[in-house]
Amino acid sequence: MRGPVRLLGGLSRPVVTAGRRMSGDAGLTIIGWHRVDGLASDGLSTGVDDFRRNLDVLDEWGATVLPLDAAVAALDAGTLPDRAVCLTFDDGYASVVETAWPILRDRGLAATLFVVSGYLSGVGRFAWDQVEPRHDRHRLARSDELVAAAGEGLDIGSHTVSHPWLPGLDPDHLKRELVESRVAVEELLGRPVDSLAYPTGGWNPAVRAAAADAGYRIGITVDRGLNTSRTPRLSLRRSFAPTDPVDLRLVLDGAYTVLRPLDTWRRRRGPRW
Numbered sequence: 182m183r184g185p186v187r188l189l190g191g192l193s194r195p196v197v198t199a200g201r202r203m204s205g206d207a208g209l210t211i212i213g214w215h216r217v218d219g220l221a222s223d224g225l226s227t228g229v230d231d232f233r234r235n236l237d238v239l240d241e242w243g244a245t246v247l248p249l250d251a252a253v254a255a256l257d258a259g260t261l262p263d264r265a266v267c268l269t270f271d272d273g274y275a276s277v278v279e280t281a282w283p284i285l286r287d288r289g290l291a292a293t294l295f296v297v298s299g300y301l302s303g304v305g306r307f308a309w310d311q312v313e314p315r316h317d318r319h320r321l322a323r324s325d326e327l328v329a330a331a332g333e334g335l336d337i338g339s340h341t342v343s344h345p346w347l348p349g350l351d352p353d354h355l356k357r358e359l360v361e362s363r364v365a366v367e368e369l370l371g372r373p374v375d376s377l378a379y380p381t382g383g384w385n386p387a388v389r390a391a392a393a394d395a396g397y398r399i400g401i402t403v404d405r406g407l408n409t410s411r412t413p414r415l416s417l418r419r420s421f422a423p424t425d426p427v428d429l430r431l432v433l434d435g436a437y438t439v440l441r442p443l444d445t446w447r448r449r450r451g452p453r454w
């Protein structure tokens with residue numbers, strides 16, 4: 182699958198690049214990871230060497246890495262710098278605060294970690310990790326680790342209370358997942374929280390409206406492509422970082438915007454569990 186996808190990205194890159202130049206809308210790229218550990222990249226894990234290589238590619242490409250709220254403010258104001266990028270992590274794995282965040286901090290790079298508020302004790306494991314042999318890579322960050330990292334500048338947003346497929350919930354349950362997680366993270370950090378990553382990228386217009394009602398201003402999907410001044414701030418597009426530098430460069434150049442119909446189809450089909 183990767184070959185044809187890469188070919189499509191390569192073919193669309195000149196068109197996307199020309200469109201960006203003509204519109205004057207530089208576009209914001211949001212990149213995501215899940216956990217970063219010393220092992221080989223596999224599924225949700227990115228090996229620490231691959232993670233460093235991802236950051237090197239960003240640097241060589243000339244990325245201006247911005248905090249998420251500053252990037253959205255710049256989108257609003259029309260002052261987004263060229264090659265603007267935001268870095269995000271979903272699920273709140275301990276390896277992000279233990280391994281990825283120190284690397285980012287040393288390089289002076291901002292990032293946002295989206296945590297699942299029902300797992301802040303650090304004791305629980307996600308259902309998808311329980312089907313694997315028990316491993317330290319499944320460990321989730323505890324509240325005290327999150328508070329310490331936040332004190333050093335790591336931005337923390339909500340990833341709901343229990344990581345459900347939000348489009349499948351009734352309105353009351355949906356509201357609880359959105360509001361209670363925001364309040365829990367706000368109480369933990371002692372500051373307002375207005376960013377959300379939709380679990381498994383599950384959103385639709387009703388979910389997005391509920392997120393606005395619940396007090397969120399920034400919502401991150403897993404629909405690939407560039408964000409422009411016209412992209413709704415509660416359904417911002419994001420790509421998870423490919424391990425291969427060639428693929429990451431295609432992401433940064435916005436070449437995978439062409440795959441958005443596939444992402445929309447996948448989102449409407451629903452989760453695969």
Ligand SMILES: [Zn+2]
Pocket residue numbers: 271272340344380381
């Ligand atoms: Zn998630």
